[in-house]
Structures are given as structure tokens and as C-alpha cells.
Amino acid sequence: MTAIRIIAANTFREALRDRILYLFLGFSIVLLASSKLFGILTVGEQDKIIKDMGLAGIQFFLMLIAVMMSVLLISREIDSKTVYYILAKPVRRWQFLLGKYVGLLATVLVNLFLMSVMLVLFVWLYGGGFDPRLFLATSMIGLEMAVLVAFATLFSVLTKPILGSVFTLAVFVVGHVSQDLWLLTRHLPGSVGRTLVSLLYYVVPNLERFNFKTEVVHQLPIPAAAIGLSLVYGLVFTALLLVLACLKFEGKDLQ
Amino acid sequence: MPEVQLRIENLRKTFHPGLFERAVEVLKGLNLEVERGEIFGFLGPNGAGKTTTIKAITGLVNLDEGEISIGGHAHDSMEAKRLIGFMAENPYLYTYLSGREYLRFSARLLGIEDAEIDDRVEGALGQVSMDRRADQKMRVFSKGMLQRIALAQALLGEPALLILDEPMSGLDPIGRRDVRDIILAQKDQGVTVFFSSHIIPDVETVCDRVATVIDGSVSEIGAVRDLLAREVERYEVTFTGLDPKVLTTPLVSAQMGSDAAWVRVDAGQRDALISELARQRARLVSLTPVRSTLEDLLLRQYEEGAAS
Numbered sequence: 001m002t003a004i005r006i007i008a009a010n011t012f013r014e015a016l017r018d019r020i021l022y023l024f025l026g027f028s029i030v031l032l033a034s035s036k037l038f039g040i041l042t043v044g045e046q047d048k049i050i051k052d053m054g055l056a057g058i059q060f061f062l063m064l065i066a067v068m069m070s071v072l073l074i075s076r077e078i079d080s081k082t083v084y085y086i087l088a089k090p091v092r093r094w095q096f097l098l099g100k101y102v103g104l105l106a107t108v109l110v111n112l113f114l115m116s117v118m119l120v121l122f123v124w125l126y127g128g129g130f131d132p133r134l135f136l137a138t139s140m141i142g143l144e145m146a147v148l149v150a151f152a153t154l155f156s157v158l159t160k161p162i163l164g165s166v167f168t169l170a171v172f173v174v175g176h177v178s179q180d181l182w183l184l185t186r187h188l189p190g191s192v193g194r195t196l197v198s199l200l201y202y203v204v205p206n207l208e209r210f211n212f213k214t215e216v217v218h219q220l221p222i223p224a225a226a227i228g229l230s231l232v233y234g235l236v237f238t239a240l241l242l243v244l245a246c247l248k249f250e251g252k253d254l255q
Numbered sequence: 256m257p258e259v260q261l262r263i264e265n266l267r268k269t270f271h272p273g274l275f276e277r278a279v280e281v282l283k284g285l286n287l288e289v290e291r292g293e294i295f296g297f298l299g300p301n302g303a304g305k306t307t308t309i310k311a312i313t314g315l316v317n318l319d320e321g322e323i324s325i326g327g328h329a330h331d332s333m334e335a336k337r338l339i340g341f342m343a344e345n346p347y348l349y350t351y352l353s354g355r356e357y358l359r360f361s362a363r364l365l366g367i368e369d370a371e372i373d374d375r376v377e378g379a380l381g382q383v384s385m386d387r388r389a390d391q392k393m394r395v396f397s398k399g400m401l402q403r404i405a406l407a408q409a410l411l412g413e414p415a416l417l418i419l420d421e422p423m424s425g426l427d428p429i430g431r432r433d434v435r436d437i438i439l440a441q442k443d444q445g446v447t448v449f450f451s452s453h454i455i456p457d458v459e460t461v462c463d464r465v466a467t468v469i470d471g472s473v474s475e476i477g478a479v480r481d482l483l484a485r486e487v488e489r490y491e492v493t494f495t496g497l498d499p500k501v502l503t504t505p506l507v508s509a510q511m512g513s514d515a516a517w518v519r520v521d522a523g524q525r526d527a528l529i530s531e532l533a534r535q536r537a538r539l540v541s542l543t544p545v546r547s548t549l550e551d552l553l554l555r556q557y558e559e560g561a562a563s
Binding site for chain 2 (some may be wrong): 003080084085130253
């Protein structure tokens, strides 16, 4: 565990020195601008608009980090061969990969925390009061990002950085239309197309399971079972992806 | 019988670059043993398999066949990895860190106790003469400075086996001398040093034994002195009063100056040449044995390897 912690801490430091927290600044500016704009267009519903825009913004900015940084930071270790000196030390390959994963996830979660606090503050400033349920929605976005970073980790050991980023982005997009894919299987003519779309449905996680934005924004009840199920679903998917990534990395020749 | 620190048996490795590219067999049954406490040079032309062998020892590439043991432990075990200090051919370091930060990070990965880290880091920095510039970010370092930090991280764990891939490349003469001194100092402390280099005079100076690798397997192995003793001895003969072109004795090389001529012959032709010079009434000025160098030996092996 020590090696994982040391590598994770170094990965987090690398992300900070790559000025990844500037994305938080970008998010704040977007949130401020959109609040002003939509504040003019809507009357009486401004806090809902801010919540909606804010949660969507958090998801978008964190997805950017997950897609770009995850693949880049791991591939960069392999391409620039800095990994040579780590793996020649008493460090297992899976410890290196998990260390990178934990470090990247920590980067995402620190951003998530700062953005969440900023969102709660904005909602409060615009008269929406203190809404702790916003933290539930952003925590679920964090869980979604845990799955996405695990995908990025897997792709970074399977393929080149650009392809890895594209594939992770594709998982994000397909993961949010997963339900539609399932409906599509019922209407597709021919068994081949139906099989392919079904396969995609089962391989790519249903990221809408982590989407509690509507319930939070419109103050709808959220059953505890739904939260628990999403939690288990996200953790199991993440664990499976990381096991696959570690197995693949174990057999990889570092040339 | 000397204790073996590193044993490589029947090492085979083939790389498969891609679906439509031909597989490349890099190592073809490589065998060698490095004794504890010796400095062992690993020589060969580009593409002979030196770096792949070193990557196999350090677990960066997986073996197709064969076995590697370090201090009696399987090379990929944590016990074996605790015994080695490794420096790659080019200094691959985190340039967003300072030299000191990087060494502290390396020390933690090596499992060095927190209370001991500062002393170890300062000691390693002192050994490579980088203690004054270690707080700068490594992105501003020259290749030579990065090389020194890379060497420092290899020394940090006080390894029993130091594996250095081209440690002198990119260094100025002072840097080369420093690395040579560090290698010799490590030997004095009982450390086994296994290193590859293209700078043959350095290898000749510091190595107890060398192995030459040609086309994926070891071509020759032994003490530098023994390998050179097996080389054909030559003589340089200087004489006057005769053009070397008229000589019938087989010559290795010949040069004609304004006053004298110089020729080189293999040791077996020495007496025949002296007799011929006497018959032709030339005046013998000097007869000097010419010592073969490791470079001569390697060049001959490379040429033979290329020809076959």
C-alpha cells in the first residue's frame, strides 16, 4: 500500500504542477457568466437554473480532466520512460498502475470538492438557500468519474494516448445514452445489429445511473436503494476495469 | 569458488511490433554469470541486445524463455529488486520535480525509513557532485546533470548490484572520470557493477571481466587481459633502403615515408619479414610489438558477426 500511496501523491503533485486546478477557475467563470445570463432570462427559477448549469458544468469539466489527464499522465510515464526507474525498484506493476489511478482520482475529487463548494455558494448567493443535496449529486458525479478514470487507465495501457482519450470520451457519450441503446435493440431489424448494440449496452456502463441532477434540482425524493445500487454498480465496474488494466500492464513489454 | 551475483541462463526474447510487421528475435539464448564484487562490462554493437538484456534483468520486458537470478532470487521478485540499483541509457526523470525532490521520492519507493531519507539523499547527491544544484527543477538541467541525478537514484538504495546502461554517454571528460571513480568506489565497497558502454577505453580501464554480445548471444566472455592475450599479436617494423611494395611477406599494412618505411605484420610473419629484409639488403631500424586493444577485439568480432 505504501508504494501506491507514494505514487498517488506524486501523480497528484504532477497534476497540480500541470496547473490542472486552473480548470476550477474556468468552471467558476462559466458558472458566474451563465448565472448572470440566465438570471436575466428566467424569473423566479434562477436557483434551479444555477443548480442545473452548475451540475452540468461540474460534470463537463471533470470529464475533461478524466479524458485528457488520465490517459496523458499514464501514457507519458510509459512514453517518456520515467516508469523504468519506478519498476526497477521494489514496486509491483499493479501498484504503479493503482498509484496512478488513485492520484488521478484524487485530482478529480479535489476539483470536484472545490467546484461543489463554489456551486453551493452561488446557489446561496442567488437566494436558493443552503442545499446540502447538491453534495449528493456531485458525489454521484465523482463516482461516475471514478468509473471514467478507470476506463482511461485501461485504455492508457491498451493503446496510444490520443486513441485512449477518444475511447474514454466515447464511453462517456455512449454511457449516457445507454438506456436509449437498450430501447434501440427492440426496434432494430436483423439479429446482427441487435446483437452488436446489445453488446455495447452491456460493455459500456450506464452512466445515467449516477445522474441525480433532476431529483436534486427539482427537490424530488431520492430512494436510498437507488443511491446504494449506483454505489455498488460504480464500485464493481471500477474494480473490474482496474483488474483488467493491471492484468494487461503485467504482460506489457516496456520498450 | 566465487559467488554469483547475477546469473542469466538461455535468455530468449522476440518482439512482435505489430500485426503487419515482422517479429524481431533480439535475444537468442544469452548466458552469462557475474561474480559478486566484480565490475563487469557488457559490450556490443547497436541492436545486439544489450539494452534488452538489461531491461529483462530489471523486469521491464518479460522473458520468452530462460531464467535470471539476482543474488539467488528470481529477478522479478521483490527480494531481487531490493538488491539492484538501475540507471537507464538516457536519464528518464520527472522534469517537474527538483533533483532533491526526485531523490526523496525514489528513497520512499525504495522503502528507506523517513529518518534516514535526508542523509541518504545528501550522500547520493554528494557522490555525483550535484548537492549544490539539486533544488532546481530538472527541466532546466543539462543531459549531464540529469545523468548524474539518474546515477544518484541508482546509488540511493545502497545496492548490492549496480546496473548501468551506458552511464558515460552524454558526459564531458570530467563527468566520465567522476562516473569511473564512482564505479571503482562502489567496487571497493563490495558492490557488483554490471554496465554497458560504447566508450571502450573506459571499459578497458575499470572492468574486471567483459562479455561481448553479438546478434543476441554472448560471443566472448572473460577477463580483459585474457581476451586480449588470445588476440593475434602484431609487430611494427621500420626500415630504410627498400620500398615495401616489393616485399613478398604478407603485410597487414604498409606506409612509405621520405626516409623510412613502416609495415605491420602478424606475429607469425615476423621472422619471414626480417629474413626478407636481410636478403633485400634493407636496413632494419626498429621492431616493436603492437598491443591489441579491446577496441580491436570488438571491431574484429563485429566485422565477423556482420559477415556471417
